[in-house]
Amino acid sequence: MEFNGLLNTSLDLNAEPLRFPDERSALVDELKRVNAENKRLTEMLTEVSKNYNELQNRIMECNKIKNPGMDNTAASRKRKAVINGSASESSSSDEQSCKKLREEHTKAKISRVYIQTQASDTSLIVKDGYQWRKYGQKVTRDNPCPRAYFKCSYAPTCPVKKKVQRSVEDRSVLVATYDGEHNHPHTSKLEMTSDLNRSVILGLVPCPTSLGSSGPSITLDLTKQKTSYNSSSKVSTPEFQKFLVEQMASTLTKDPNFKSALAAAISGKFLQQTER
DNA sequence: CGCTTTTGACCGGCGC
DNA sequence: GCGCCGGTCAAAAGCG
Numbered sequence: 514m515e516f517n518g519l520l521n522t523s524l525d526l527n528a529e530p531l532r533f534p535d536e537r538s539a540l541v542d543e544l545k546r547v548n549a550e551n552k553r554l555t556e557m558l559t560e561v562s563k564n565y566n567e568l569q570n571r572i573m574e575c576n577k578i579k580n581p582g583m584d585n586t587a588a589s590r591k592r593k594a595v596i597n598g599s600a601s602e603s604s605s606s607d608e609q610s611c612k613k614l615r616e617e618h619t620k621a622k623i624s625r626v627y628i629q630t631q632a633s634d635t636s637l638i639v640k641d642g643y644q645w646r647k648y649g650q651k652v653t654r655d656n657p658c659p660r661a662y663f664k665c666s667y668a669p670t671c672p673v674k675k676k677v678q679r680s681v682e683d684r685s686v687l688v689a690t691y692d693g694e695h696n697h698p699h700t701s702k703l704e705m706t707s708d709l710n711r712s713v714i715l716g717l718v719p720c721p722t723s724l725g726s727s728g729p730s731i732t733l734d735l736t737k738q739k740t741s742y743n744s745s746s747k748v749s750t751p752e753f754q755k756f757l758v759e760q761m762a763s764t765l766t767k768d769p770n771f772k773s774a775l776a777a778a779i780s781g782k783f784l785q786q787t788e789r
Numbered sequence: 790c791g792c793t794t795t796t797g798a799c800c801g802g803c804g805c
Numbered sequence: 806g807c808g809c810c811g812g813t814c815a816a817a818a819g820c821g
Binding site: 649651653654674676 | 809810811812813814815
């Protein structure tokens with residue numbers, strides 16, 4: 514992922530004959546400089562995503578230490594079970610209910626996706642390649658932005674649900690929470706890729722049903738393409754880091770504002786040099 | 790006309 | 806028991 518393609522498309526260096534003898538060498542120098550900067554930025558991006566993954570692993574480790582063998586959700590559910598049932602229940606039935614809860618938890622796979630969108634884009638539509646039907650919208654207490662509720666409408670038996678809400682901290686970021694697993698093949702790859710052009714997936718967060726717990730492996734099944742990553746097992750792999758970096762870079766290179774700004778900055782530099 | 794979206798009503802869980 | 810809150814339902818409206 515280099516910005517060379519961008520530079521080649523934005524500035525066709527061969528389009529016009531060079532008027533100044535120094536211009537060519539200046540352009541080459543500038544190109545070298547931009548390439549070096551590009552490399553540096555790429556390294557920075559890789560470093561950032563690496564740090565992010567390390568941090569996430571640490572959080573998971575901490576949670577495991579805090580609640581060995583049981584996540585918060587299971588704990589809360591167990592608490593509820595104790596309240597509902599009699600306190601003098603035998604330990605074996607307790608264990609059984611625990612087992613059941615854990616099974617339930619692994620069955621209900623939940624993942625959270627952060628999607629960067631245009632600030633002006635007020636829709637709560639995340640085109641991930643599946644067909645969704647909106648069945649509700651609600652304003653929640655912790656976030657003034659409404660939360661939209663979607664069901665997978667591709668197959669009537671598909672149990673997958675999705676909640677989409679704008680982030681409180683950054684309104685341009687959509688938070689999509691996927692609940693369950695699709696029991697049918699992916700519907701449209703084109704839609705998904707087009708959406709990735711419009712926005713960038715900032716991260717896939719393994720999202721146990723309650724925060725701060727170490728849940729089971731959670732899969733975001735954004736189709737079986739290269740954009741599909743099992744968040745818990747692949748998030749720290751070089752492939753995922755590369756994917757993140759590529760997504761960020763492709764978003765930048767596909768952004769016309771970024772292109773024009775870069776072109777303006779470079780041409781401005783050239784003008785300065787030629788004026789001198 | 791059929792499908793999707795909107796939106797107020799309703800329901801169940803939870804805390805007090 | 807009551808009130809709050811998140812999630813879901815379903816009738817009405819919108820749209821192609």
